[in-house]
Amino acid sequence: MSFVYPLPTTGSISFADFLLDPDNKFLNDIAEATALRGRMRAVLKEAARTEGPKDYTNIMKVIDDYLPYLFAIVNCLEDGQLKLKKDFGILPCYQFDLILVEKKPRIECRDIYYEFIFTLLTYGYACSNWGSSIIQREEEKDETDLKLKKAADLLCTAAGIFSYISEEVSPRWNNPPITRPPDVMMEISTSISKIALADASSIAIRKALMAKTSSSLLAKLAIGVAGHYEKANGLMKSLKDPQKVCSDFRKYVHVGALFHQALGKKYLAKDANENQGIGKAIGFITEAKEVFYNLSKSKSTTIAAHASKEYAEVLALHSSYVKINNTISFDQIPSKEDLQALIPSGRFVSSLTKYTLPAPAFGRSLENTYEDGGNYILEGRYY
Numbered sequence: 001m002s003f004v005y006p007l008p009t010t011g012s013i014s015f016a017d018f019l020l021d022p023d024n025k026f027l028n029d030i031a032e033a034t035a036l037r038g039r040m041r042a043v044l045k046e047a048a049r050t051e052g053p054k055d056y057t058n059i060m061k062v063i064d065d066y067l068p069y070l071f072a073i074v075n076c077l078e079d080g081q082l083k084l085k086k087d088f089g090i091l092p093c094y095q096f097d098l099i100l101v102e103k104k105p106r107i108e109c110r111d112i113y114y115e116f117i118f119t120l121l122t123y124g125y126a127c128s129n130w131g132s133s134i135i136q137r138e139e140e141k142d143e144t145d146l147k148l149k150k151a152a153d154l155l156c157t158a159a160g161i162f163s164y165i166s167e168e169v170s171p172r173w174n175n176p177p178i179t180r181p182p183d184v185m186m187e188i189s190t191s192i193s194k195i196a197l198a199d200a201s202s203i204a205i206r207k208a209l210m211a212k213t214s215s216s217l218l219a220k221l222a223i224g225v226a227g228h229y230e231k232a233n234g235l236m237k238s239l240k241d242p243q244k245v246c247s248d249f250r251k252y253v254h255v256g257a258l259f260h261q262a263l264g265k266k267y268l269a270k271d272a273n274e275n276q277g278i279g280k281a282i283g284f285i286t287e288a289k290e291v292f293y294n295l296s297k298s299k300s301t302t303i304a305a306h307a308s309k310e311y312a313e314v315l316a317l318h319s320s321y322v323k324i325n326n327t328i329s330f331d332q333i334p335s336k337e338d339l340q341a342l343i344p345s346g347r348f349v350s351s352l353t354k355y356t357l358p359a360p361a362f363g364r365s366l367e368n369t370y371e372d373g374g375n376y377i378l379e380g381r382y383y
Contacts, residue, residue, distance in 0.1 A: 002132035002155075002199045003252045005125035007059070008118065009044050013037070015073065020083040026076070029362040033069035040066050044122070056130035063123045064358070072360035074116055078172075081363050113173040117165055117184045124161035128196050131155040135203065145210065148203050152350060155200035159352035162193035182244045191235040191253075193352065198228035198256060200350040205263075215274060217347070219267035222260045224346030229257035255295060255303055259310075262291035266314055268343065273321060279331030282321045283339045289314045 015034045021027055043062045047054045076082035131154030134147055166189040182188050205221050233253045236245050269284035292314055295307035325331055334342070 002128075002135050002202075003195065003249065004129050004132055007044055007047050007054075007125055007129075008122055009048050010041050010118070012041055018085055018087075019073065019077075020085045022083065026082065026362055029069065029072065032361075033066070033073060036062075036066040036069055040119070040122075053133060054129070056126045056133070059126040060123060060130070063119060063126070067119065067123070068358045068361035070116060070119055071357055072362045074112055074172075075360050076363040077112060079364060111173070111177065113169070113176070114180065114184060117169055117173075117189075120161060120165050120169065121183060121189070124158045124165075124192070124196075127154055127161060128158035128192075128199075131158065132199070135199075145207060148207055152200045152203040153353070155196045155203075156350055156353045157355070159193045159196035159200065160355040162189045162196060163352055164355040164357075165189040166193065182239060185239070187235045187238055188245070191232040194228045194232040194235070195253060195256075197348075197350055197352060198225050198232070198260075201225045201228065201348065202260070204349045215267045215270035219264045219271060220344055220347035221349065222264035222267060222346075223343065224348045226257050226260035226264060227346045227348075229253050229260065233257060251300075255298070255300075258291055259295060259303075259307065262288040262295075263310065264343070264346075265291075266310070266317070269314075269317065269321070277331070278321055278325045278329040279333045280339070280342065282318070282325060282331075283334045283336075285314055285318045285321055286333075287336070287339065289318050 013034070015030045015037075016027075019030055021030065039062050043055075043059050047059060073082065077084070131151040134151035134154070137147075166186045170184070170186040170189065176184075201221065202225050205218060205225070208218055208221060233250075236242055236250065236253065239245070242250070265284040265288040269281040269288065272278070272280035272284060289311065292307045292311035296304055296311045298304045298307065325333075
């Protein structure tokens with residue numbers, strides 16, 4: 001399971017209407033920024049009209065071309081090389097379906113930082129969706145280690161982009177307006193960074209299964225994934241109004257935590273059985289069985305399908321373990337509290353890929369912004 005982010009769309013603007021260049025040094029650059037933003041708008045509109053697979057490679061490439069100019073505008077406004085003729089008007093038609101799905105009002109945010117965060121979020125969404133699309137294709141045929149690695153790399157890259165927004169961009173936005181949507185809040189970008197890491201880490205479980213890894217390690221991997229989802233869920237709940245986060249997304253995070261907790265208990269049951277702890281095995285498999293049964297009744301066909309597959313397996317394991325215990329072992333089954341004390345810490349095998357903005361296309365670079373120089377994020381990744 002991976003969450004597919006609906007890509008936002010935007011209306012057209014001309015930066016020349018808002019930016020004053022006192023020395024007339026950047027007129028051509030400002031025009032180029034407007035043109036590149038127009039290209040971004042066009043590919044997002046095309047993606048919105050396209051049913052089925054989308055060209056995430058092209059979407060990311062177009063945004064990557066626009067970012068150096070947008071970053072230059074932000075820098076020049078901060079250090080006074082450019083000035084505002086007037087406040088940015090309502091940056092038009094930003095539809096963040098991820099968050100404001102119950103109601104989709106025209107989002108009013110009159111600030112260049114909203115444009116900056118919007119663009120980076122869209123970049124991250126496209127990167128995450130690209131990785132998710134690879135996972136979905138591999139589920140429909142024999143999985144290959146190389147394809148799964150590519151998907152995990154993309155999700156780790158997306159996690160780095162979202163983390164960059166939280167750590168580097170959001171703190172630069174002084175006095176953000178109260179009208180800003182939850183999408184651009186630090187808690188949300190941090191949350192979706194952790195979700196991307198959770199999705200990348202879940203791939204490690206598939207690869208470990210292909211490599212016939214021990215049940216003990218598989219349990220720790222699953223518990224680690226659940227931990228990422230739990231942290232993301234906690235961040236969303238810390239918002240003043242968590243209900244603004246769309247119900248589908250909140251449910252995905254909640255179910256992701258439950259599913260991987262149960263998956264971890266399934267592997268803990270297997271490990272206990274392999275080590276002559278049949279009572280513990282029954283305790284863990286019983287708890288996993290209850291969760292997978294409930295999730296198999298989900299209205300989401302994707303969740304129900306994954307949970308039903310797991311439920312069938314744990315049901316058979318439960319029956320087998322109970323039969324062994326009733327005829328051979330006669331072990332005492334630990335209480336829920338005792339079982340909880342036996343759950344190990346999760347193991348985290350995926351880490352975010354640190355994101356670095358490309359160098360600004362014009363103006364003076366901010367001091368220490370680029371120590372190593374910027375690179376095209378998709379370099380060498382044409383797959």
